[in-house]
Amino acid sequence: METIGVSSTSRTQFIDVTAQVRGAVRKSGVRSGVCMLFVPHTTAAITINENADPDVTSDILMELDRVIPLVDGYAHVEGNSAAHVKSSVVGCQMNVFVEKGELVLGTWQGIYFCEFDGPRSRKLLVKVMSGGGADS
Amino acid sequence: METIGVSSTSRTQFIDVTAQVRGAVRKSGVRSGVCMLFVPHTTAAITINENADPDVTSDILMELDRVIPLVDGYAHVEGNSAAHVKSSVVGCQMNVFVEKGELVLGTWQGIYFCEFDGPRSRKLLVKVMSGGGADS
Amino acid sequence: METIGVSSTSRTQFIDVTAQVRGAVRKSGVRSGVCMLFVPHTTAAITINENADPDVTSDILMELDRVIPLVDGYAHVEGNSAAHVKSSVVGCQMNVFVEKGELVLGTWQGIYFCEFDGPRSRKLLVKVMSGGGADS
Numbered sequence: 001m002e003t004i005g006v007s008s009t010s011r012t013q014f015i016d017v018t019a020q021v022r023g024a025v026r027k028s029g030v031r032s033g034v035c036m037l038f039v040p041h042t043t044a045a046i047t048i049n050e051n052a053d054p055d056v057t058s059d060i061l062m063e064l065d066r067v068i069p070l071v072d073g074y075a076h077v078e079g080n081s082a083a084h085v086k087s088s089v090v091g092c093q094m095n096v097f098v099e100k101g102e103l104v105l106g107t108w109q110g111i112y113f114c115e116f117d118g119p120r121s122r123k124l125l126v127k128v129m130s131g132g133g134a135d136s
Numbered sequence: 137m138e139t140i141g142v143s144s145t146s147r148t149q150f151i152d153v154t155a156q157v158r159g160a161v162r163k164s165g166v167r168s169g170v171c172m173l174f175v176p177h178t179t180a181a182i183t184i185n186e187n188a189d190p191d192v193t194s195d196i197l198m199e200l201d202r203v204i205p206l207v208d209g210y211a212h213v214e215g216n217s218a219a220h221v222k223s224s225v226v227g228c229q230m231n232v233f234v235e236k237g238e239l240v241l242g243t244w245q246g247i248y249f250c251e252f253d254g255p256r257s258r259k260l261l262v263k264v265m266s267g268g269g270a271d272s
Numbered sequence: 273m274e275t276i277g278v279s280s281t282s283r284t285q286f287i288d289v290t291a292q293v294r295g296a297v298r299k300s301g302v303r304s305g306v307c308m309l310f311v312p313h314t315t316a317a318i319t320i321n322e323n324a325d326p327d328v329t330s331d332i333l334m335e336l337d338r339v340i341p342l343v344d345g346y347a348h349v350e351g352n353s354a355a356h357v358k359s360s361v362v363g364c365q366m367n368v369f370v371e372k373g374e375l376v377l378g379t380w381q382g383i384y385f386c387e388f389d390g391p392r393s394r395k396l397l398v399k400v401m402s403g404g405g406a407d408s
Contacts, residue, residue, distance in 0.1 A: 001304075001371055001405060028404075032137075034172060034263065036306060036404070038369055040378030042322045047224040050178045059210040059217040060224055067203055067339055074331040081331035088319040088332055092381075093367050095229050097174055097263055099137055104261065106176030109228075125376065127306065127369055129404040132164075132172070132265035133137060168273075170308060170399065183360040186314045195346040195353040196360055203339055231365050233310055233399055235273055240397065242312030245364075268300075268308070268401035269273060 002027070002126040008118030012065065012083075014049075014057040015113045017124060021096070022103055024126040031101050032133025038093045038125040043083035043117035045090035046124065051110030064089075064116075083116035090114055099133060138163070138262040144254030148201065148219075150185075150193040151249045153260060157232070158239055160262040167237050168269025174229045174261040179219035179253035181226035182260065187246030200225075200252075219252035226250055235269060274299070274398040280390030284337065284355075286321075286329040287385040289396060293368070294375055296398040303373050304405025310365045310397040315355035315389035317362035318396065323382030336361075336388075355388035362386055371405060 002024045006015055025035050037046050050056040064086055074081035096111065097104040105111075113124055138160045142151055161171050175182050186192040200222055210217035232247065233240040241247075249260055274296045278287055297307050309318050322328040336358055346353035368383065369376040377383075385396055 001369060001376070034265065036367055036369070038367070038376070040376070040381060042320070042328075042378070042380050048178070048228050049220055049224050053212055053214075055211040055213070056178075056217060056220050059212050060221050063204060063208060063210070063217070063221045066208070068335060072335060072338070074335070075327040076325055076331050077327070078325075081328060081335070084321055084328050085332050085335045088321050089225055089361055091227060091363060091366075092320050094227075095172055095174070095231065095367065097137060097172070097261060104137070104174070104176070106178065108178050109176060125369060127404040129265075129306065129401075131267065131403065132263040170401065184314070184364050185356055185360050189348055189350075191346075191348040192314075192353060192356050195348050196357050199340060199344060199346070199353070199357045202344070225361055227363060230363075231308055231310070231367065233273060233308070233397060240273070240310070240312070242314070244314050245312060265401075267403065268399040 004124040006113045006122040006124055008115035008120055011118055012061045013115040016110050017113045018111045021111050025098055025103055025128055028128035030098055030128045030130045033098045033130040035096045035098050036127045040123055042087055043080055044122055045087050045092055045114040046094045047090050047112050047114055048109050050108050052108055080117045086116045140260040142249045142258040142260055144251035144256055147254055148197050149251040152246050153249045154247045157247050161234055161239055161264055164264035166234055166264045166266045169234045169266040171232045171234050172263045176259055179216055179223055180258055181223050181228055181250040182230045183226050183248050183250055184245050186244050188244055216253045222252045276396040278385045278394040278396055280387035280392055283390055284333045285387040288382050289385045290383045293383050297370055297375055297400055300400035302370055302400045302402045305370045305402040307368045307370050308399045312395055315352055315359055316394055317359050317364055317386040318366045319362050319384050319386055320381050322380050324380055352389045358388045
């Protein structure tokens with residue numbers, strides 16, 4: 001298991017971690033298998049979305065803020081319940097296939113660490129498992 | 137890794153891919169393990185939901201459209217930001233268990249490819265890994 | 273594959289199943305790998321969120337009810353379409369890493385079975401697969 005450090009600089013932010021995840025896959029030496037990602041926090045998440053136009057990730061953050069407002073009659077005294085809701089809606093874990101020693105991603109896909117209660121220092125856990133392929 | 141082709145015919149649509157995924161599991165020969173599904177697109181997703189009354193999937197599409205409207209002040213010029221948001225909310229990957237060479241699904245569960253920006257030709261990637269069982 | 277029984281007592285409820293999942297991991301004997309969870313129902317889900325202040329999970333349930341209302345012009349005659357939508361939004365499956373024979377969870381993370389159409393008797397399926405670690 002590898003740990004990737006992530007530093008967010010805003011309250012809500014999508015941070016592209018594709019390069020770091022790619023590095024963990026290469027380091028593992030796995031040729032065919034699956035790269036598993038896990039966020040050990042309850043006000044953050046992991047997702048895959050467009051890596052070309054940065055308006056896409058800012059639109060996603062804006063829309064999540066509109067649907068799940070920061071202030072909305074929550075009981076939790078820390079004031080970050082919206083971040084907890086977003087974490088469960090987007091999800092704290094994800095799998096990406098590995099073939100020929102590399103991540104299998106669509107042309108427009110990047111992997112994003114989702115900060116919903118920053119700025120903070122965060123961790124992303126990575127595990128690469130072998131299997132499921134001709135050369136596994 | 138197998139690739140299942142999916143053709144959508146509407147802007148938003150749930151397409152039942154259970155039979156195709158079942159076929160990929162049988163082809164793999166894995167008796168006990170996990171079937172992993174991955175959508176290599178950023179305006180589509182994969183989910184499991186009711187396979188009996190088609191009103192359920194149309195209600196889900198309607199409600200997602202109400203919560204995340206097609207037009208909502210987005211910056212992305214392609215005009216499909218709502219589809220990107222839905223992709224991150226529903227998610228582009230999923231695991232289903234395999235036992236005795238077959239998918240383990242609840243009575244009412246079907247696997248659906250979720251089109252949020254169609255109609256288009258799409259792909260669903262499938263990987264079946266062995267493990268975690270008495271006969272694995 | 274293990275089956276954990278879950279009994280919900282309300283229409284919507286988060287039930288902490290961390291202890292039962294931990295038990296399944298120990299029973300498996302896997303030292304390094306992944307614990308996979310799957311909910312074989314279409315009006316329930318599985319998530320990870322804060323285990324300290326119970327206001328967090330009640331805020332999440334409240335906010336999901338506000339965003340996806342129980343009554344909202346759905347066509348499905350059973351009247352539980354909101355529960356189906358929540359199931360696809362939160363998701364019916366999840367992976368948690370296993371290292372040194374134990375679940376790898378952040379300090380504030382608990383695993384919750386999400387009931388969206390209770391009260392009912394439910395099942396949570398668990399599979400622990402070995403791999404991805406130095407001692408796997």
